Every structure is written in C-alpha cells, then in structure tokens.
Amino acid sequence: MKSFIAACLLFICGGCAYRAEHVGPLGESSFLTPTRQLIRPAGDTVEYAGRPVDVALSPDAKRLYAKDNRGLAVFDTATMTLLQELPFGDDTGGSMHGIAVSADGDRVYATTAGNELREAITKPGGKLEWARTFSFPGPKGKDESYPTGVALDEQRGLAYVCLSRNNSLAVVALENAAILAEIPTGVAPFDVVPSADGKVAYVSNWGGRRPTDGERSADSSGTPALVDERGVASSGTISVLNLDARTLEREVPTGLHPSDLVLSGDGARLYVAESNADTVSVVDTATMSISGSILVRPDAALPF
Secondary structure (H helix, E strand, O other): OHHHHHHOOEEEEOOEEEEOOOOEEEEOOEEEOOOOOEEOOOOOOOOOOOOOOEEEEOOOOOEEEEEOOOEEEEEEOOOOEEEEEEEOOOOOOEEEEEEEEOOOOOEEEEEEOOOEEEEEEEOOOOOEEEEEEEEOEOHHHOOEOOEEEEEEEOOOOEEEEEEOOOOEEEEEEOOOOOEEEEEEOOEEEEEEEEOOOOOEEEEEEEEEOOOOOOOOEEEEOOEEEEEOOOOOEOOOEEEEEEOOOOEEEEEEEOOOOEEEEEEOOOOOEEEEEEOOOOEEEEEEOOOOEEEEEEEOOOOOOOOO
C-alpha cells in the first residue's frame, strides 16, 4: 500500500486533483523553483552541485569564476564545462556577494560568510590554490563582520571590502594584508565600486541611511535600521566615500535593497540594481542624482 501511494502522481484533496510538481528542470529551458515560480532563463544553463551567489570573468574572458556556498567553481567559457571546484574548507561558507579577479588573472578574491577575504592564486597548469587569508573583526573588534562586496585598486595596492555588520568599507593593503582604515557607510553595505582615478568609492547600502530620533526602526544585527509598518527595510542608499580623506561625503537615496553596482566606462553613470524594487537606477555621478530608472519586471503589471 505504501509503495502504491509513493508511486501516485496525483493527490486528491477536497474532490480536486493536483499534479505533484518537482523542483528543478521541467523540460526544455524551464525550471520550477522551491517558491513554485516557473522560470525560463535566456541562453544556456549549466548545472553543478552548488548554490552560486556571485560570478566574475577572467580578464581574457576564458574563465568564469563562481562563488557559491562552499567555495569557488571554475568554468571554461568556450565549452561552459566545470574545470575545478575549490572549497573554502573548515566548514566556512561563502557570503551572499563578493568576488574579484586581478588584472593579470592570476589571483581571485572571495569573501566568506564569517570575517574573511580569501585569496586564490593560479598555479602552473591553470589550477587555483588558496593562498592568503585576510581577516576582519566584527563590531568593536568582536565576533563576525560579514564581508560582502570586494573591489581591487591594484595601481595603489589596495582592496576595498564591504563589512556588512560593521557598517563600513575596509581599506586593505594587498602587500601585507594590513587593514589601513574602515570608512563609515550606511547600514549593511553590500557592494563597492571605485572611480577610475581612485579618489571616490560608491557603496550600496541594503539597510539604507541610519534612522533619526522618532523614526520607526528595528535591530539589524546590532544596528538600528529604518523599517516600515511590516518591519521591512524602508530605506536604500548609495554612500559616496572620499578615498583620499577616507571619509563619508554623502548618501544618495535609491530604491529598496540596492545591491550590485556598475560604473560606466567614462565614469559618468552609476547603475544600481535594486532587488526589492525590481529596478535599475541610473545615477549621474557629477550631481549624484538619479537621472533614470529601468524596470526589470517581465510585465509592469506584476506586483513584484
């Protein structure tokens, strides 16, 4: 009887029949997510046993590096085959964002879910191998800092790392792994992109600006964050940091949950992915004002 029930493809409930649906591929280019959303992504899909959260291309575009919950995965872009998996080890997971590749393609940097930035070097034959570990203490030098986005300024020998729980951007010397400074940001910094001249850094803040007295707020890993009546974050901002003075110059309001940042080639426009608004804002960097917004929903009538 049990085997018969397990083999059934129909469940009967209240006189209506429902087909059992299985998460994963449902046919050509279709996938069912655990939230029962049916997606049909553009292009080809490569499957592997991981939960990828961020990707970066090598400078020659021959390798694609994916950071997942366990470590790094390396793909050949010509064939989209998996070449290598490099686990973080020691039960260390990957943070939700943060990977960068050096200009010569010899080093890959990835943030972990605790308080580390890991450096992997390319060995003869093309395989990656872990090298140095950069550590970032949490608030007041205790616990974990939850590093996320990372950017390199190799001309100055620096790396910039968002420290989510510290509400700061760490400035790190690549030569000796010394933390030179922590520049204040908004709440829960996510991504960072420096200007071409290395004078300014733009940082997206998931939690937005800090609340003032009397505003509705809730604790977010030890930091008060602006929330609406449902307890959901109600502010998103971009921090503009002066990298010479290592100070916070200003904050620019954006849509909710500003995430990935991309700077145009001439540095005149900053594109901000806003994950809880389904938009990409276009910021004029000369005035730091939003000059446009791109809706990325497949249908504007959809609520989310």
